[in-house]
Amino acid sequence: MKEFIEYILQFGNLNQQQIDLITKKATELNLRKDEYFSEAGKIAQQVGFVLDGVIRVCYYNNKGEEITKYFIDENNLVVDMESFDNEICSNAYVQAITDCKLLVFSKQDWRELLDTIVGWDAIVHKIISKALRQKVERRSPLVSEDATTRYLMFLKIYPNVINRIPLSYVASYLGITQSSLSRIRKNIC
Structure with missing residues (x-):
């Protein structure tokens, strides 16, 4: 949990009461190698933070070939945000490629944090913005x-x-x- 708190404090300030609430809402999830955190065709139901292990995000192209979009390792959030926020079916698989240990927040608990903690939405927005920038920075040069x-x-x-x-x-x-x-x-x- 300490790793997650240190991670989010990079993006904004929280008082001890807010940190305690976040700590109370998190549960630990162990994923075995090859298990899915979320799947294509289903609505993402949780936000995770990787404590240990490597996860990949992949999809199948129109030829049925499996394509890896990117990897997520320790001290990073893992969520299909579009599916999670908009209640739409995901088009990607989020799969553990090593045994993984994650901190997980259910959709209900995540929304409660958004509704309860002043500034939580700003912290989340900064985290998502950073993740999107990283994704573009990592993929764009690979094309050419x-x-x-x-x-x-x-x-x-x-x-x-x-x-x-x-x-x-x-x-x-x-x-x-x-x-x-x-x-x-x-x-x-």
Whole structure:
């Protein structure tokens, strides 16, 4: 819980009473490798904060191929915000790719925090804005670069992830085949 409180205090100030309320609303969730935090076709019901482990967000394209959009590791929020906020079915899967430990807030508890804590909505808005900026910063350069450069950028963006996840997910994220990724890795080392 300490990690989550430290994380949100980067985005705004809270008093002890507010921190106590947040602490009371959070529950711990353990996800086993390959379990889903939320699924396509369903409405996202919770907001999570990754304490330990790596999660990926993926979808299936019109050819039925699984595409990894991005990864979420420790000390980051995990939620399909569009589905969660607008009560619409998600188009992505949010899946644990290692065993994960998360702090989780139900939709009802999250809304109660928004209604009760003055400034909570501003903190949440700053967190979401930062996450969106990171997503764009991480994806935009990947589109125009060659595969080797994309892989090197991946290593810089996700330094704590590469040795913890299957290379097939890395290849999917980079938009290359696994054999191409193996060649790139062999040429770099």
